[in-house]
Amino acid sequence: MRRYAVALGSNLGDRLEHLRQGVIRLEREAEAQGLRKSRVYDTDPVGGPQEQSPYLNAAVVFYSPLKPQHLLELLLEIERWQGRVRLEPNGPRTLDLDLLLCDDLRLEQPGLIIPHPRLHLRPFVLAPLADIAPGWVVPGLGQSVSALLAGLGTRGVRLTGLRL
Numbered sequence: 001m002r003r004y005a006v007a008l009g010s011n012l013g014d015r016l017e018h019l020r021q022g023v024i025r026l027e028r029e030a031e032a033q034g035l036r037k038s039r040v041y042d043t044d045p046v047g048g049p050q051e052q053s054p055y056l057n058a059a060v061v062f063y064s065p066l067k068p069q070h071l072l073e074l075l076l077e078i079e080r081w082q083g084r085v086r087l088e089p090n091g092p093r094t095l096d097l098d099l100l101l102c103d104d105l106r107l108e109q110p111g112l113i114i115p116h117p118r119l120h121l122r123p124f125v126l127a128p129l130a131d132i133a134p135g136w137v138v139p140g141l142g143q144s145v146s147a148l149l150a151g152l153g154t155r156g157v158r159l160t161g162l163r164l
Contacts, residue, residue, distance in 0.1 A: 001065055002063065002064060002066070003102070004062055004099065004101065005101040006026065006059065006060050006075065006099055007057065007116075007128070008057065008096070009056065009057045009093070010055060010093065010094060011045065011052060011053045012094045015056040018083075018094050019040070022079075022082060022095050023037065025082075026074070026075070026097070029074055029078070030064040030074055032060075033062060035060055036132040037058065037059075037060050037132070037163075038059040040057070040163065041128055042054050042057075042158045042160050043123075043156055044156035046124070057124045057157075058128045058164055059128035060164075061133050068114060069109075071099060072099050072111070075099060078095070079093075079097055098116055099112070099116065101115050101116070101119075101133075101136060105139065114139075115141075119148075123149065123154050123155065126149040126152060130145050130146045
């Protein structure tokens with residue numbers, strides 16, 4: 001079993017329902033065990049079209065027998081199932097699922113880089129992840145999720161009262 005961290009985001013339609021459905025399908029299809037869910041955050045869009053709506057962001061940590069490449073393929077399938085259409089980089093989306101971490105693995109292959117290459121630059125990813133895995137040391141950076149978040153700050157990231 002491998003330990004994974006996945007980020008979730010949505011800024012189109014019923015944002016919370018898109019996140020919830022993504023988690024339900026991920027838990028079932030990835031044979032996830034010990035799944036932990038972060039709190040839900042409302043965040044400013046980063047990059048892409050300026051007229052985008054705010055995002056809801058969250059993260060999950062779980063154990064799965066899937067290999068990283070297979071999990072990535074599943075994440076893309078779940079995005080499509082939830083209505084995601086990729087029209088432009090950083091554009092609006094019904095559901096965005098990013099594979100952030102896998103154990104202490106460092107991997108770089110076409111279409112898949114672990115840890116996620118921009119993880120340490122994104123408070124909208126680090127804040128939810130710090131809820132459920134604050135001490136996870138990011139391979140290659142040598143710092144924990146909570147230390148990375150403390151160094152970056154939480155500007156544009158607001159805690160909601162919503163639950164996954």
